[in-house]
Each structure stands twice: as structure tokens, then as C-alpha cells.
Amino acid sequence: MRRLPVYLLLDTSGSMSGEPIEAVKNGVQVMISALRQNPQAIETAFISIITFDSSAQQVIPLTDLASFQMVDLRASGTTALGEALKLTANRIDHEVAKTTAEQKGDWKPLVFIMTDGIPTDDWLPGLNDFKQRKTAYTVACAAGTGADTAVLKQITENVVSLDTADSASIGKFFQWVTASIGVSSTRVEDGGKEIQGFKELPPPPPELNIVI
Numbered sequence: 593m594r595r596l597p598v599y600l601l602l603d604t605s606g607s608m609s610g611e612p613i614e615a616v617k618n619g620v621q622v623m624i625s626a627l628r629q630n631p632q633a634i635e636t637a638f639i640s641i642i643t644f645d646s647s648a649q650q651v652i653p654l655t656d657l658a659s660f661q662m663v664d665l666r667a668s669g670t671t672a673l674g675e676a677l678k679l680t681a682n683r684i685d686h687e688v689a690k691t692t693a694e695q696k697g698d699w700k701p702l703v704f705i706m707t708d709g710i711p712t713d714d715w716l717p718g719l720n721d722f723k724q725r726k727t728a729y730t731v732a733c734a735a736g737t738g739a740d741t742a743v744l745k746q747i748t749e750n751v752v753s754l755d756t757a758d759s760a761s762i763g764k765f766f767q768w769v770t771a772s773i774g775v776s777s778t779r780v781e782d783g784g785k786e787i788q789g790f791k792e793l794p795p796p797p798p799e800l801n802i803v804i
Contacts, residue, residue: 595698596636596777597654597688600769601676602665603707604643607738608757609667612708615759617665619766626770628657632781633774636699640683644676645669654687673707674715677722677747684725699780700728703748704769708735708757710743719747728776728786729793733765734803741803750790751803764799 602616620641627633634657641652646669652660684701691697732744736757744751754761771794776787787793796802 594636594696594780595638595654595689596773596780597684597698597701598637598639598773599642599680599683599701599703600639601642601644601680601703601705601707603645603671603673603709603735604665604667604669605645605671605709605712606668607708611759612735612757612762613665613667615757615762616706616766617662618759619763619769621662622763623766623770623773624657624660624662627773630774630777633657633777636777636781637773640687642676642679642683644672646672648672648676648679650679650683654683670712671707671709672713672715673705673711673743674713674718676705676718677715678718681718681721681725684727699786700726702773702776703727703730704772705730705732705744705747706735706762706765707733707739707744709738710740715743722747729789731769731772731790733800735762735765745803752796752800753803754799755801761799764797768794768796768800 638654640654642650689697730748731750734741734753
């Protein structure tokens with residue numbers, strides 16, 4: 593079976609404490625529940641969560657939807673986005689099966705990044721590592737006014753922003769992520785083709801501003 597790997601990189605720095613981190617946890621739970629109702633997604637989508645605060649860690653390795661169990665997320669510390677990108681590159685190398693002469697590997701991974709701040713580490717080496725890995729698409733979300741969309745634009749062309757990092761806005765972001773994973777899994781399951789980019793995804797809701 594060719595899996596559709598999905599990596600969620602979630603900012604758990606101190607500025608996310610309170611409503612934002614609760615909204616993120618709730619958003620992931622709602623996303624998993626919705627994807628479990630999607631026959632194509634349940635067959636193909638595998639989800640991993642990487643958090644970053646003063647350091648980055650993979651709190652959930654690539655897991656199928658049926659087995660996925662959310663962990664508690666706590667907000668503290670700074671914003672080691674570079675370390676998160678480096679860790680994601682490493683995890684893609686180790687978790688995503690490559691195509692060989694004998695078998696087709698997994699589909700290219702989807703990567704969704706959400707942050708409400710700017711990197712506090714030396715993030716460019718991690719960025720370079722990440723950019724050497726092939727993804728179907730990477731989307732970065734700047735949650736609230738503290739995030740720098742120019743930084744995110746260096747990671748990916750596909751940047752969206754939320755005016756506020758409140759539960760309603762963050763919930764809308766995860767609804768759109770859910771729809772994007774659903775469309776991607778339907779495409780690979782039914783058509784054997786990968787989504788090539790942002791324009792093939794469902795249109796974002798009005799709360800998500802597309803950063804040009």
C-alpha cells in the first residue's frame with residue numbers, strides 16, 4: 593500500500609499558551625475525526641505531529657488514522673522552527689518509503705506548518721535541509737500578528753495568515769487542512785495522481801488570507 597504521509601509542524605512556544613494551544617489540540621482532534629469518515633483518507637493518510645518550542649520533537653510518528661491517538665500539548669519556551677524543519681527532513685528520510693525497482697514507494701508527503709512567532713534559533717541550516725526533500729506541497733500558516741510571513745515565504749510559496757490566533761480562526765485553519773488532506777487522498781486513491789500545488793486544493797475560508 594502506498595501511504596500518503598502528512599506532517600503537521602505545530603508551534604508550542606510560550607506565546608501559544610491558553611486559547612491558541614487549546615484550539616490547536618481541538619483542531620487536530622476534529623480533523624482526525626473527520627478524516628476517519630473519509631473512505632479514501634482512512635486507506636491512505638498517515639499523520640505525524642512535530643512540535644517546536646525551545647527544541648523540536650516528533651510527538652507522534654507517522655500513524656494511520658485508525659490508530660492515531662492525540663497527545664497533550666503544552667505551550668512554553670521559544671520558537672525553534674529551524675530545528676523543526678531539520679527534524680522533518682530527517683523523519684521524511686526515515687519514515688517515507690522510497691520507490692525502488694521492486695516497488696512503488698509512498699506518495700510525496702504533505703507538510704502543514706503553523707506558527708504564531710518568528711524563529712529564535714539559527715534556522716537557515718534546517719531550512720536548507722528541508723528544502724532538499726521533495727514534498728507534494730508545503731503550506732505555512734502565520735497565526736496572528738506576531739508571525740513573519742516573509743520568513744515563511746522562504747520555506748514555501750504557499751503561505752496563509754490568520755488575523756488572530758483565536759479558537760475560531762485556528763479551527764477554520766484545521767478545517768481547511770482536513771479538506772486539503774481529503775482532496776489529496778481522493779486524488780491518489782481514485783486517480784493515482786498527486787496534487788501538484790496550492791491551486792488544486794480547496795479554496796481557503798475567508799479567515800485565511802493567502803499571502804502573495
